[in-house]
Amino acid sequence: MKVCKFGGTSLASAEQMQKVASIVMADPERKIVVVSAPGKRFKEDTKVTDLLISLADAALSNGDVKEALRLVVSRYEQIALELKLSSSIVSIIEDDLLSRLGTKDEGEREFIDLMKASGEDNNAKLFSFYMQSLGVNAHFVDPKDVGLVLSKEYGNAQVLPEAYENLYKELRNKDGVLIFPGFFGYTQEGTLVTFPRGGSDITGSIVAAAVQADLYENFTDVDSVFAANPNVVQNPMEIEELTYREMRELSYAGFSVFHDEALIPAFKKGVPVCIKNTNNPSARGTMVVNERNYLINPVIGIASDSGFSTIYVRKYLMNREIGFGRRLLEIIEDEGLSYEHMPSGIDDTSVILKGAQLTLEIEARIVDRIEKELDADDVHVEHDFAMVMVVGEGMKKMVGITAKATTGLARAGVNLHMINQGSSEVSMVFGVKATDADKAVRELYNDFFVATKTPVL
Numbered sequence: 001m002k003v004c005k006f007g008g009t010s011l012a013s014a015e016q017m018q019k020v021a022s023i024v025m026a027d028p029e030r031k032i033v034v035v036s037a038p039g040k041r042f043k044e045d046t047k048v049t050d051l052l053i054s055l056a057d058a059a060l061s062n063g064d065v066k067e068a069l070r071l072v073v074s075r076y077e078q079i080a081l082e083l084k085l086s087s088s089i090v091s092i093i094e095d096d097l098l099s100r101l102g103t104k105d106e107g108e109r110e111f112i113d114l115m116k117a118s119g120e121d122n123n124a125k126l127f128s129f130y131m132q133s134l135g136v137n138a139h140f141v142d143p144k145d146v147g148l149v150l151s152k153e154y155g156n157a158q159v160l161p162e163a164y165e166n167l168y169k170e171l172r173n174k175d176g177v178l179i180f181p182g183f184f185g186y187t188q189e190g191t192l193v194t195f196p197r198g199g200s201d202i203t204g205s206i207v208a209a210a211v212q213a214d215l216y217e218n219f220t221d222v223d224s225v226f227a228a229n230p231n232v233v234q235n236p237m238e239i240e241e242l243t244y245r246e247m248r249e250l251s252y253a254g255f256s257v258f259h260d261e262a263l264i265p266a267f268k269k270g271v272p273v274c275i276k277n278t279n280n281p282s283a284r285g286t287m288v289v290n291e292r293n294y295l296i297n298p299v300i301g302i303a304s305d306s307g308f309s310t311i312y313v314r315k316y317l318m319n320r321e322i323g324f325g326r327r328l329l330e331i332i333e334d335e336g337l338s339y340e341h342m343p344s345g346i347d348d349t350s351v352i353l354k355g356a357q358l359t360l361e362i363e364a365r366i367v368d369r370i371e372k373e374l375d376a377d378d379v380h381v382e383h384d385f386a387m388v389m390v391v392g393e394g395m396k397k398m399v400g401i402t403a404k405a406t407t408g409l410a411r412a413g414v415n416l417h418m419i420n421q422g423s424s425e426v427s428m429v430f431g432v433k434a435t436d437a438d439k440a441v442r443e444l445y446n447d448f449f450v451a452t453k454t455p456v457l
């Protein structure tokens, strides 16, 4: 049995839905289909999820709900019209949105998640309606009915262990093709919660792991995962095979093609993942597996992500002060912040975190607390950093990879603010100014893939 997930770009229009239906019907093993909300049809388009966030904001601020609602409904309406579906499906979707809008006073975070999740929920209903119109024995699955239970973290939920058993019991032996909406589930108390953005990949992985699928196929709009972001490097090499660990590091560091939190469920149950193109399904795609031969190509990809900030702390004899690091991190924890890296010297240390978490108020409070409570000599915050990551299982065995990377970055005139080699030794991170990130990725890609004439990955 295969579980396949189709992303927003794969379901953005009637034409795309027709391609998806053909792909599903071409293989009887494709029994569970996880769908996203309609995504972008062209570069400047808006994803339905973003339209829904605007709709929720309009409702909460008593703004123009009518226009925001029309924008959402018309996306489904156009698809239904072009697929020659009865208008009843559009009425079902509109009624559903109106009923969700009616709950806006029951809690802001609950309301936003409820609105966001309607994108996937209604798209799954529409797609199963379409599959039925083609004569396929397709059924919409409500995640609540099959026990997809998640932690109560709005917009950031995590799967609870019992979900796997629930899903196995409910889905494993069901007849027909099951159309499962991605991106959301329910708490133990029955409240709807969503995963982080891009989270339909996570739903697909959980479902694939739960039913012990032979393969989790993740359909998107590129032929494969490339060794660098194709929006940064022209015609990057295709990766034929990489490991779960490599894919997780690369996704975390900016390869938006697959969500980093979607690797663990499949990995734990040993379900191989294949990333494929809805617009070119005969292309081989990229396999994510347990092990690969990394002797020929120790490095598999170069990724980068921006939006990082650094809290820099200096104190003479910091190295001798027992508990300094713990007390510093306690302050960060008190503010409810998560951090990504913490490189240290003898008398100084930096805490690197996602800048979006820092408001001016939080920043001022943290600086003040570190100065007073830790008696630091200098504390300041810098913004607009990018983390550039070189990833590959072979890095732990090969000498000279850091030297090669830093030499290349120096040649390109990229100033390095931080270097961090993860203890897993599957990745190396370079902190650079966000304005240098693309230049750094291009240089590293050249050094590791073009100059060395790396064979097919």
Ligand SMILES: Nc1ncnc2c1ncn2[C@@H]1O[C@H](COP(=O)(O)OP(=O)(O)O)[C@@H](O)[C@H]1O
Binding pocket: 006, 007, 008, 009, 010, 036, 039, 198, 219, 220, 221, 222, 224, 225, 226, 227, 228, 229, 230, 231, 254, 255, 256, 257, 258
């Ligand atoms: N290294 C990479 N390899 C392939 N695609 C990448 C990479 N880095 C970024 N991307 C981008 O990821 C996009 C697919 O992800 P996304 O838009 O989330 O798809 P979907 O709508 O299928 O969920 C591609 O169109 C590509 O621009």
Ligand SMILES: N[C@@H](CC(=O)OP(=O)(O)O)C(=O)O
Binding pocket: 006, 007, 008, 009, 036, 037, 039, 047, 049, 050, 119, 182, 183, 196, 197, 198, 199, 200, 201
């Ligand atoms: N629609 C949600 C969830 C998702 O996974 O979407 P996509 O498959 O288009 O990345 C989002 O935009 O975040």
